[in-house]
Amino acid sequence: MAKGKDFYAVLGVSSTATQDEIKKAYRKLAKQYHPDANASDPKAAEKFKEISEANNILGDPVKRKQHDEMSRLGAFDFGGFGGGRGSRPSGGGYGGGAQNVNFQEFDIGGLGGLGDLFSSMFGGGGARTGAGAKPSGPQRGQSVETNLEIPFRTAARGGKVPIELEVNEECSACHGNGAAPGASIRICPECSGRGVVSFGQGGFAVNRPCPVCIGRGQVPSQKCPACAGTGEVRARKKIIVNVPEGVDTGSKIRLKGQGGKGASNGPPGDLIINFTVKADKFYKRDGLDVIATVPLNIAQATLGSKINVNTLDGKKVALKIPPSTASGKRFRVRGQGIKKGGKTGDLIVEVEISVPDTLTPEQEKMMKDFAEAGGMKY
Secondary structure, three states: OOOOOOHHHHHOOOOOOOHHHHHHHHHHHHHHHOHHHOOOOHHHHHHHHHHHHHHHHHOOHHHHHHHHHHHHHHHOOOOOOOOOOOOOOEOOEOHHHOOEEOHHHHOOHHHOOHHHHHHHHHOOOOOOOOOOOOOOOOEOOOOEEEEEEEOHHHHHHOEEEEEEEEEEEEOOOOOOOOEOOOOOEEEOOOOOOOOEEEEEEOOEEEEEEOOOOOOOOEEEOOEOOOOOOOOEEEEEEEEEEEEOOOOOOOOEEEEOOOOOOOEOOOOOOOEEEEEEEOOOOOEEEEOOEEEEEEEEOHHHHHHOEEEEEEOOOOOEEEEEEOOOOOOOOEEEEOOOOOEEOOEEOOEEEEEEEOOOOOOOHHHHHHHHHHHHHOOOOO
């Protein structure tokens, strides 16, 4: 395989892993390397980002197919990929006997979004269109992917969460052409106006967007001061995310048209949200069921009692505890779990017998009397 990221290795699963196995591996690693749980480890955030990136690729059947296709293409010599600057085009051939190969010859074009996958695997920008030249007509805006950490109860019941993110948008000063006001525009000398340059060695070459003109095929005599000639600027965007009920760590949603603004009156991109659910002090999740651990003192467990338990909706449910209840005993409250896909889980109350740290002299005497009445000797 090319010298890129093996996302299966990142998640520690095999290439034949099922989607459930991939999801479980991601959840385990996400909890292990979450920045909140590793505040003293600066590398944890980068590891968490890498894990999320791997889950984004392998958790999506289309992107996973692209990843696997790239693995198969590893049988070719990709030695020059991502290396130094390659030879410029000269007729139909390339220096050193390298052959100019368009990826569509491998029938990858129909997979969709290959440029984004290349960017993830090799750390470079993928081709914008065709052989890499930037289109001059309307362009779709940047699709943005981000991780969103949400409270347990919001994940279970749904809700609205505000987020702020940065997106690439067309520079309003130069309208995306990268030129300063009044500047002249000429053919790019690096790519001769093609918008792409070739990288390759060992008999294989690949077209990449020209780094000088950024795929436009033209360069201005003076760069736009607002965007430094890139034609794009970073902009902050605030939106409200409607979290569906029942999401879990690893769940994702796509918000159409909530990404970056399109260039030249093109449509906006999408926003892809990857959810990470915070741990709750009281509840734990088991599928659609919610488990709540409730402490009982010795008297309540021995003699029986009535307790009130809060549901996810904040309502109180009365629960009768029978005499001689052991620690770890579970009671099920129907229909008070998580709702998803037309199904609703239950609230499972697990009792835990708590022992007091200290006893008053009176309490100690009563406990001894109780023990002696049961035949216990000291």
